Amino acid sequence: MSAALSGLALLGSAGLWVCLWATRRHFRGAPAGPCALPMTLIRPVRGRDDAMPAAFESLAQSDPGKTLQVLIALESDADPAWPAAVAFRDAHPDRDIEVVLTGPPRGRMGKIHNMIEALPLAKRDFVLFSDADVRVTRALLADAERAFRGGADAVYGMPVHDAAPGLGGWWLVVAFNHAYALPAALTARLGFLRSYAGAFWGIRRDALSRLGGLEPFSHAIAEDLSLGLAGAAAGLRQELLRAPCRLSETGTEAPRVFAHLAKWGAVIFWTWPALWLLAPLASPVLQALAAAAWAAARGDSLALPLSALAAAGASRVLVGFLQDRFFGVRAAAWKYPSLAVADLGALVLVPLGLRPTALWRGTRYRLRLGGRAEVV
16 A cells, blocks of 8 residues: 555656646747737626736736726725726726626625626627736737637636735745646646636636526635536536736735635535545645555555655645746745645645635625535
């Protein structure tokens, strides 16, 4: 058993380098020219964060041809984001920008409620959705055009988190860049585990109709993951864009980020339990540790398990460092050795993911299998 686990760990270490190869290959192919395809972008907003004005302004900078209809959707003008949204609209009177007041969510999840209420105002056949903290780029829009013109039913961007201060900021970088994003290009290339990240995605109106529109997902705790899974089940052609989606979350205090990660764990478990339970088993570091523990318990030689552990830890560190540098994420080099033990530390989140409730933007929800959320 120890030899088998060591072999899996060595194979997994090689897999990390294959993931890096797939990432570098996939994300070198994004077009650079401005987008010419008329599309609608819906930005659901709740609350104000530090990067919001710059994120709004990126919508104009990324669209020099002014082909993009922008709908900023928030529940009321009492929202702290209202002044920033109105200021952005008024600063660009020559663009098709509208601030949409969606009213109370009436039991829906707040984000998708804003999306649902804004969707009837979309004038285009291609609709994009983008989180408030995302800086949209020309490459993202141009690549969405390329994918849609090539026959894609839905597109999604891979989120890459910029370097952020403090321990909590580093945890966000690890969660986005070295957990979610690490295998994204490879799995997309192999044709499985394709699912939207809510930061930036888009869909053809007729393809969305095949899913019944957005309303069936109005109680989904993770509407992006649920939509992606439903799209795959319906046979939609879903394509990972060749340009990354750059973001930077506000609030990097360690306790706040830990609570955020624990919430994500619960969201993933109740939406897609197999992924949450099996993900730790795919870590070469954890496989090597298990091999070493087994060998020690039986009194066998530790040479092979420790060699596998060294290979897994070194690969995790080097692949993470090289991937971030490829995307221009300039986190301090001394932080990267922590990636060697990041998978072990993440095990703390596994039991927390089993909790049947989650607190989301001040509202507590009870979670059901399938990802359905009900207000407590």
